[in-house]
Amino acid sequence: MTSPTPSLYAPRLPIFPRRVSGFYRRLKWGLLVVTLGIYYVTPWLRWNRGPDMPDQAVLIDLANRRFYFFMIEIWPHEFYFVAGLLVMAGLALFLFTAALGRVWCGYACPQTVWTDLFILVERWIEGDRNARVRLHEAPWNTRKWRLRITKWAVWLIIGLLTGGAWVFYFTDAPTLLVDLVTLSAPPVAWFTIAILTATTFVFGGFMREQVCIYMCPWPRIQAAMMDEETLTVAYRDWRGEPRGKGLRRRAAAEAAEAAEISTRAAGPQTGPRSPLIPMPGLPSGLTVLAAPKPSTQAKGDCIDCNACVNVCPMGIDIRDGQQMACITCALCIDACDEVMEKTGQPRGLIDYIALSDAPREADGNPPQSVWRHVLRARNLIYVGLWSGIGIALIFALFLRPEVEMTVAPIRNPTHVVLADGTIRNAYDVRVRNKLGSEQVFDLSLDRTGLVVTVEGSDSETITVPADSQGQARVYVDAPAGSDMATRDRSDLRLWVTDLDSGERAAVDTNFTGQEDDQ
Amino acid sequence: MTTHKDDKKVGTTGHNWDGIEELNNPLPRWWLWTLYATIAWGVVYVILYPAWPLVNSATGGVLGWSTRSEVAAEIAAVDAAQAGLRSELEATDLAVLAANEPLHRFAVQAGASLFANNCAQCHGAGAAGAPGAKGYPNLLDDDWLWGGQIEEIAVTIRHGIRNEDDPDARYSEMPAFGDILERAEIDTLVTHVQSLSDGADPLAGEGGQLFADNCAACHGEDAKGNTDLGAPNLSDAIWLYGSDTESVTTTIRNARYGVMPAWGLMLDEAEVQALAAYVHQLGGGEPTPVD
Numbered sequence: 001m002t003s004p005t006p007s008l009y010a011p012r013l014p015i016f017p018r019r020v021s022g023f024y025r026r027l028k029w030g031l032l033v034v035t036l037g038i039y040y041v042t043p044w045l046r047w048n049r050g051p052d053m054p055d056q057a058v059l060i061d062l063a064n065r066r067f068y069f070f071m072i073e074i075w076p077h078e079f080y081f082v083a084g085l086l087v088m089a090g091l092a093l094f095l096f097t098a099a100l101g102r103v104w105c106g107y108a109c110p111q112t113v114w115t116d117l118f119i120l121v122e123r124w125i126e127g128d129r130n131a132r133v134r135l136h137e138a139p140w141n142t143r144k145w146r147l148r149i150t151k152w153a154v155w156l157i158i159g160l161l162t163g164g165a166w167v168f169y170f171t172d173a174p175t176l177l178v179d180l181v182t183l184s185a186p187p188v189a190w191f192t193i194a195i196l197t198a199t200t201f202v203f204g205g206f207m208r209e210q211v212c213i214y215m216c217p218w219p220r221i222q223a224a225m226m227d228e229e230t231l232t233v234a235y236r237d238w239r240g241e242p243r244g245k246g247l248r249r250r251a252a253a254e255a256a257e258a259a260e261i262s263t264r265a266a267g268p269q270t271g272p273r274s275p276l277i278p279m280p281g282l283p284s285g286l287t288v289l290a291a292p293k294p295s296t297q298a299k300g301d302c303i304d305c306n307a308c309v310n311v312c313p314m315g316i317d318i319r320d321g322q323q324m325a326c327i328t329c330a331l332c333i334d335a336c337d338e339v340m341e342k343t344g345q346p347r348g349l350i351d352y353i354a355l356s357d358a359p360r361e362a363d364g365n366p367p368q369s370v371w372r373h374v375l376r377a378r379n380l381i382y383v384g385l386w387s388g389i390g391i392a393l394i395f396a397l398f399l400r401p402e403v404e405m406t407v408a409p410i411r412n413p414t415h416v417v418l419a420d421g422t423i424r425n426a427y428d429v430r431v432r433n434k435l436g437s438e439q440v441f442d443l444s445l446d447r448t449g450l451v452v453t454v455e456g457s458d459s460e461t462i463t464v465p466a467d468s469q470g471q472a473r474v475y476v477d478a479p480a481g482s483d484m485a486t487r488d489r490s491d492l493r494l495w496v497t498d499l500d501s502g503e504r505a506a507v508d509t510n511f512t513g514q515e516d517d518q
Numbered sequence: 519m520t521t522h523k524d525d526k527k528v529g530t531t532g533h534n535w536d537g538i539e540e541l542n543n544p545l546p547r548w549w550l551w552t553l554y555a556t557i558a559w560g561v562v563y564v565i566l567y568p569a570w571p572l573v574n575s576a577t578g579g580v581l582g583w584s585t586r587s588e589v590a591a592e593i594a595a596v597d598a599a600q601a602g603l604r605s606e607l608e609a610t611d612l613a614v615l616a617a618n619e620p621l622h623r624f625a626v627q628a629g630a631s632l633f634a635n636n637c638a639q640c641h642g643a644g645a646a647g648a649p650g651a652k653g654y655p656n657l658l659d660d661d662w663l664w665g666g667q668i669e670e671i672a673v674t675i676r677h678g679i680r681n682e683d684d685p686d687a688r689y690s691e692m693p694a695f696g697d698i699l700e701r702a703e704i705d706t707l708v709t710h711v712q713s714l715s716d717g718a719d720p721l722a723g724e725g726g727q728l729f730a731d732n733c734a735a736c737h738g739e740d741a742k743g744n745t746d747l748g749a750p751n752l753s754d755a756i757w758l759y760g761s762d763t764e765s766v767t768t769t770i771r772n773a774r775y776g777v778m779p780a781w782g783l784m785l786d787e788a789e790v791q792a793l794a795a796y797v798h799q800l801g802g803g804e805p806t807p808v809d
Contacts (some may be wrong), residue, residue, distance in 0.1 A: 007543065009545050010547060417659060418661075419660050421755035424658075438660075455801065
């Protein structure tokens, strides 16, 4: 063993993200509160639908095959609404990725949000980065055990609440809570809570960036959806390099000054530098153009303080350039801006940048406006498709009929001859009652001379219980020798009328007679 | 994970596509442990469950689990779950079955699958009689040889028709009139019987005289038949063996002798009741008269 061969398997290197403050950190805290708030509160919202119906605003009722969303109720045959929403979600993801890179990963992905929360807990209990590094390296004494167990306990509670909130979406939340407290909940509830508690605990506490890098397919897919116009978190290397600090930095500055003196005759070497992309909605302080720098400083603005690396939850160095592990959480922007302010240099050494602006800015020209990057054909097509599907879904939602019926003619046999020569056709009729109370539906035909009967009753009505589908075999009889009885096939329209509301719907079918009457 | 090419800690794999090189990053160690865990799981699985195929069977596994026994257990569970309904159905008076909505629904569903297994061979999957064959009654219409009330249907199913197995089988025998009447008389009778469907007077004319002498005893003077004797209604539009001259001539000369097995000997009482409920609701079932 003379030359050390690199190991085939690497242990995870622990990451200790430092606390950071700034615009993006505040934005992320806001999103964390909003998204987690929606997740935990939604099952507890109530919505009155009538006495026999669930009063939970958002409910996925798998047992009865219904999905309730406030005033909307989706039946299984209307699953295209869910498909449409999924297509819209996909297109929205395309749009956001093309315009703003991996904003989903950086701001809204549950893995990111819960990891953020877990790191917050970790910092409250074990202290900031340096304290955590020390604790990590410390031997397992009483204090370390105490802190670790406290942290794991809080994580477990968060995981338990996460899994606990999930099951409330599938059944009446207050009832289930009572069942959980009295230990009488169904096994599937316990099982689901256990699995989600475990995944939250492990993914948020221990796997963290490993989930994004090794388990999630999204980083690979998103790389193909971004282009050079996409605004993404990047390091202005033309402004930051060569980086350096302390003595090296001073030496570099002196060398630069000397170089400048020697080339002064050739004109100014440093023009206006690093103008920032004017970002709508950002504080104006961020968009101040860089002041010309005294030439006594180093050429590069980066003082190699590693603030951007220390705050990174993925443990990467953004100065290495675009990389798969970067979830564009923008915390390095906040960290670097803090440092730039302290060193009296313009902010935005690390910033949201479109890569197409890089050569432009490196030449000292201002970047293109953010609208030029966002409002381009590709994104507008995504917006068009997205809103097109959305409008279609809204129309479908309001146009869907109150009364619905399907009619399946029985084809084995196509018709029956009764004793008096009457020709009978039979139909399997299904009527949906979407209301919260029992309804009586009346069946009728678009022509006279025929008789409609419902099997097992003397009337032409079908009674359907609340929020369910009624099924009946319906006979249509044509008298012997009549036009329909002797024609091979006739068109027939079956009407169904809700006797309460008068709402009605029609289904076209046909009637088979006996042409060759012997 | 190393992502930068200039990082000297890892080399490249030597693969190079258009200047893009593949870094030779090590795998995460937890990934390795996951692989070992799946291998361990595989070993445990092979020991516990059926795994290795042999020539005629497979290794059984120490748990003794098999898909066949699982199906048997599921069937037993369903049978156990239905036991209450079955005994209730067996004890129920068919005349009032329809009033008990859940039990009636159970009987009709069970009857449908029993029908497909036992009856569809002759009566057709749609219960309209065997396609392309004569003599298998259509059960969808309102014409019944032995009665269309639910109890009458149950008796027919339970004991069958003209079989040697069950002494209570429905039994009736029409004489072969080829041995009794002259050929010319039969021709006259055929024409007369054919006209009955169109509303002719059964007792009118020469044919009517022959009908009154030979047929009315069973089929009735009004030709409407008699379900107690299994004598068909000759005045309606339904002809079990066909209404053309040749068919009717054959029927009168040779008589017909349709048979049906006694299902009471092969099915249990609840199943017979279920079949009766199913057949009764196919469209022609007659209500039980209230005394």
